[in-house]
Amino acid sequence: MCYHSQKGGNNLMATVFTSRQAIQITGVSQRQLAYWRKIGLIIPSQQTPGGHARYTFPDLIALKTAKRLIDAGVSLQKLRKSITALTRTLPHLRQPLSELSLLATGDVILVFHEGAVFETLTGQEWILPIAQFQREVTQQQKQQGLASGQGELFPEANPAQCHEQGI
Amino acid sequence: MCYHSQKGGNNLMATVFTSRQAIQITGVSQRQLAYWRKIGLIIPSQQTPGGHARYTFPDLIALKTAKRLIDAGVSLQKLRKSITALTRTLPHLRQPLSELSLLATGDVILVFHEGAVFETLTGQEWILPIAQFQREVTQQQKQQGLASGQGELFPEANPAQCHEQGI
DNA sequence: AAATGACAAAAAAACGAAAAATTGTCTATG
DNA sequence: CATAGACAATTTTTCGTTTTTTTGTCATTT
DSSP states (O other): OOOOOOOTTOOGGGOEEOHHHHHHHHOOOHHHHHHHHHHTSSOOSEEOTTOOEEEEHHHHHHHHHHHHHHHTTOOHHHHHHHHHHHHHHSTTOSOHHHHSEEEEOSSOEEEEETTEEEETTTOOOOOBOHHHHHHHHHHHHHHHHHSOOOSOOSOSSOOOOSOOOOO | OOOOOOOTTOOGGGOEEOHHHHHHHHOOOHHHHHHHHHHTSSOOSEEOTTSOEEEEHHHHHHHHHHHHHHHTTOOHHHHHHHHHHHHHHSTTOSOHHHHSEEEEOSSOEEEEETTEEEETTTOOBOOBOHHHHHHHHHHHHHHHHHSOOOSOOOOSSOOOOSOOOOO
């Protein structure tokens, strides 16, 4: 039920799509398609000699991704800035919209990349595994038991042994 | 190297901490401790007859969590609003700060809860597994092959067979 | 069919001023 | 020692206005 069929010469990755097809498949409006192409957000990877768009499959993914993020409440400007920032952070990416897993939260776009989560604009990364606090305080407790507590107790960058995912 | 030691009657969960200890352990300032207590953000679970604070271990976790979020750039007001919203969304929680995994991204606080991720203030949830698009478009391709495409192609709520995590 | 251009409506961002919240410091009290 | 209160400095929010961006619609062109 789940095989990626590609019988005959009908290779999906080699197929190109017209604007009309891209519109139908992704749900992006004609106006948006044109505008996004104009501002360079999503440029069709191929063109006819006459300048007509030919969207590749990764292009469609980018289009659909953009649409979903927008539907999720992300403004186009934030999206553009995120992509600019992302391509700076991860220069090897050609089209972050089709190559990354993104998560929109109304205000912010996060990217899941190689196991980590970070914010697209700042690159800031933050996770709070509560389990770790428990260990820290337990540690602390032991220390206190030995010498009646004084001094720095939670040195911010904490060398985590006994690693635990928490999420 | 990683056993949660609790020799004798020294059970961590039963231990209570004075304000001074809470300050030392969590790094929260005295002023903050007092203010947060006053506004009800983090109230010590226990008190002496004379009204002196006795913070339990979960209290310490809440304190440390708040501090870390603040250090990560979240304002106290956003933190307060997030917690208000969270306890509305998840009424069974007594203290979200100690019972949830939170992730701060400068602007927004996300919560990881039962496998899902959402934004604390709006409850909005969004994940974009790219792998799914691929399947959708493949599907679309097949349809097009049979009947030259017309009509709705990406009915938004898509019944995902062949589920794939993507993240 | 598809791209382009022009115009207007709608949505979002930028900006600045005023109000509110948070925190530090210091003093007093129990 | 810990709490409470007062005061001021700093940080955040809020709000209203202006500017910019984005999108729809329609007409024109290739």
